[in-house]
Amino acid sequence: NSCIRFLPTLDGKELVTVESLQAPDGMLHPVQRALVDCHGSQCGFCTPGFVMSLFALYLQRAAPTREEVLTALSGNLCRCTGYRPIIDAGECMGNYPEPARWSRADAQSATRTDQLRALRRTQSHDALRLPGFHTPRNLDELAAALAAAPGSLLLAGGTDVGLWATKQLRELPPIIYLGNVAELQQIRRSAVGLWIGAAVTLTAAWSALLEDYPALAEQARRFASPPVCNSGTLCGNIANGSPIGDSMPALIALGAELELRHGARQRRIPLERLYLGYQRKDLAPGELIVGVLVPPPRAAQWFASYKLAKRIDQDISAVCGAFAVEVSDGHIVSARLAYGGMAAIPARAPAAERAMTGQPWSEATIASATAA
Structure with missing residues (x-):
């Protein structure tokens, strides 16, 4: 997934690569050692991706099950068809002694947390600004920036927009990034339903939706791989408007509504009214999706x-x-x-x-x- 991650979105974060896992003395991380011992690398082209997907699982589970390993690797492809030894490595990586570097405790240590907090931009005047890239810190600043430059491209997780740059080689307009707007990262529950902000990841959004609608479990599992769900957003899928987008039919059936904003003006519309035709939406220039409201379940x-x-x-x-x-x-x-998939919208x-x-x-x- 790193190949479609825009570099400025890493501001204030720690980038961990496959090279980061090896200890200063050359000792391999348990994930790497397991892949070596289980002969999990063949041509080697896909190995870094498998290492990092297993590493993310390693930090979450001390002894992952086979099903958890399969889920963690669902977004990784091996053209050598060498999945069995890779899966074996995922199942046994917890058997090795915990390393001093990038153990589960080290990943959440106070030292690392303090270092990351020190990188955080907390004031509006400190927002990251680069030529063609702006990172607002709050919703008012975001709305004002988009209203002032309505031709800008809103970027959230980038799982679709990133492909415009890497695969389609498009020249992108100036970008306004949503990922640091605190109001858009919120999930709220109230008597009127579940509110999911425009910057909430698919992982967090599906988790919240499943609390109310467990019937969506299979859809959530099949939606995308963990790296994509950890980066992409639910409202990004909605805004993309693909006629075969997986989230929209369920949300439309449930009567979801969108909160929209243009400058200081706000309005709310039923989700199905957003789509006017193929890739045509009821969004004025400079207007953005703030969040989606999903009604609560009804007894009958x-x-x-x-x-x-x-x-x-x-x-x-x-x-x-x-x-x-x-x-x-x-x-x-x-x-x-x-x-979805039955018409242009x-x-x-x-x-x-x-x-x-x-x-x-x-x-x-x-x-x-x-x-x-």
């Missing part, structure tokens, strides 16, 4: 979301469908059915919804809605 609501793709992992949807149906006394009170199925509403909750009703 049945909800499910499904993704069909050529592969189980690391594949875009062929079709994604999400269904929120409220049933009372055996009859359907309301139905919200949303699809993520959209609801209004004819099917009308065919279901007021009818018995039965297979016959579903068949009738399918025909509609």
Whole structure:
């Protein structure tokens, strides 16, 4: 994932590479030693990526299970098809003595934490500014900067925008980075629902959504690899507006709303109203998405979301469908059915919804809605 990370977004952070793990005396880290001992490196081209994915898992789990290893490596590809020894290394890396450098304790040590805190930019006047790159510190500054330069490109996780630079070789406009705006990194719960800010990562957003909607577990697991989810944002996926984006059908079915801002003006719209056509959105120049509000679960609501793709992992949807149906006394009170991959935009199925509403909750009703 580092190849699509814009360098200024690392300001105030520590960059850890495969070379960082080796001790000053030359001793390999347990992750590296396990890969060597298990013969997990073949041509070597993919090895640094596997090392760092396993290293992230090493810091989280003292004795990871095979399933945890597979999940951690889901975004790494080995063209030599040498996965078995790599997986073996992931399962046994916890058996080695903890190193003095980059152990789980060292990674969270007070010394390291204090050093990182000392790098933090805390004042608005101290915000990072480079030619063509601006990092606002708060929401007011962000809104003002975008209103003043509406042709700027908003950057969050960069998992899509980074490919514009590395694969499509685009010349990008001036960039305004959201990642240091504290208000956009918040997740809040209230009586009206779950609010997820525009800079909240996919990892954190899916975790919060699963608390309310555990039916999304498979969708969350298959959405993307850990490195992508740790960098990309939920609102970035929404703003991208791809007709096969995996998050939008579920959020539309649940009745999610977007909070938008242009300068000092704010407005709120249902998520489905954002999309006017292929890559056309109801966003004025200089307007940005502040966050998404997802209503709380209702007692009588049945909800499910499904993704069909050529592969189980690391594949875009062929079709994604999400269904929120409220049933009372055996009859359907309301139905919200949303699809991705069926049109130029993520959209609801209004004819099917009308065919279901007021009818018995039965297979016959579903068949009738399918025909509609």
